Amino acid sequence: DAMVIQNPRYQVTQFGKPVTLSCSQTLNHNVMYWYQQKSSQxxxxLFHYYDKDxxxxxxxxxxxxSRRPNTSFCFLDIRSPGLGDAAMYLCATSRGKLGNQETQYFGPGTRLLVL
Amino acid sequence: AQTVTQSQPEMSVQEAETVTLSCTYDTSESNYYLFWYKQPPSRQMILVIRQEAYKQQNATENRFSVNFQKAAKSFSLKISDSQLGDTAMYFCAFMRPGANNLFFGTGTRLTVIP
Known part of the structure; x- marks a missing residue:
């Protein structure tokens, strides 16, 4: 069963056109993260939420x-995407702070293409 | 600033053989956490193994084990009895205590050959 869900898996946007990537989780975890992963890097x-913080x-x-309207959802908004923002965007969650024996669970990622 | 270096961009291993992926890091901290993550093609990244710097014993998870050399700031991953499903990108990562972000290396792409 999917635990960290990212939709869509592939997103195409135009240079300068705002885009929103979505992440949801079924784990009821307190912490949600957004990572940017460029090709071969x-x-x-980028940022994380600890509850609403x-x-x-x-x-x-x-x-x-970023926005986190409730525990389950977290959004990444790119206000004016540039060509350099083309990347895989990974959402992750953890129950608590990572240093407290917690594990980070990753979603499958959304690959963003900027035309 | 912490840096994590994985000097092997690509590696391959024959099925059932053993392979070791290297990772070095730089920090002035005395306590910290180290991780190996696996990212299979087109699939999500998953935690393979974790090591706490204050623990001298090397972590082990089934076929995966680490060789943690604190003085040398080295944290290598050994995969025994390699399986086709081990084909993936492997990332080494570092985290300071109390922090909530991981510093990743650039990854090693491992291919297991049948």
């Missing part, structure tokens, strides 16, 4: 925003 954390990584561009 390591996943890079939003934590932005210092080097995440302002072009990237």
């Amino acid at each position: 390591a996943p890079k954390l 939003f934590n932005n990584e210092a080097d995440t561009p302002d072009n990237f925003q």
Whole structure:
């Protein structure tokens, strides 16, 4: 059974056209994360939510925003996608903070193509 | 800043053989966590194994084991009796205590050959 669900799996958008990627989880986990993974590179954390508390990584561009309307859903909004934003976007969850013996569960990712 | 280095972009191993993937990291912390994640083609990333730096004993999960050398800041993954399903990208990752973000290496693409 899918635990971390990302829709769609592939998303095509136009340069400068806002796009939203979705993530949902059936695990009732407190923490949700968004990673960006460019081709042949390591996943890079953009931000995470601990419950409703939003934590932005210092080097995440302002072009990237996130919303978490409830425990189950988290959205990644890219306000004005550029060609350099084409990547795989991974959503992940954990029950609590990772240092407390918690495990991170990843979704299958959404591959974003910017035309 | 923490850095994680995986010096082997690609590796291959014959089915049923053993392979070791290398990972080194740089940190000034004395306590931290290290992870190996597996990302199969077109599938989600899953945790393979975790090591806590204050534990001297190397972590083991079935066919997967690590060789953690704290002084050398090395954290290699050994896969024994390799199976076709082990074909994947493997990422080494580092995390500071109290933090909630992982620093990943650039990955090693492992192919298990029948």
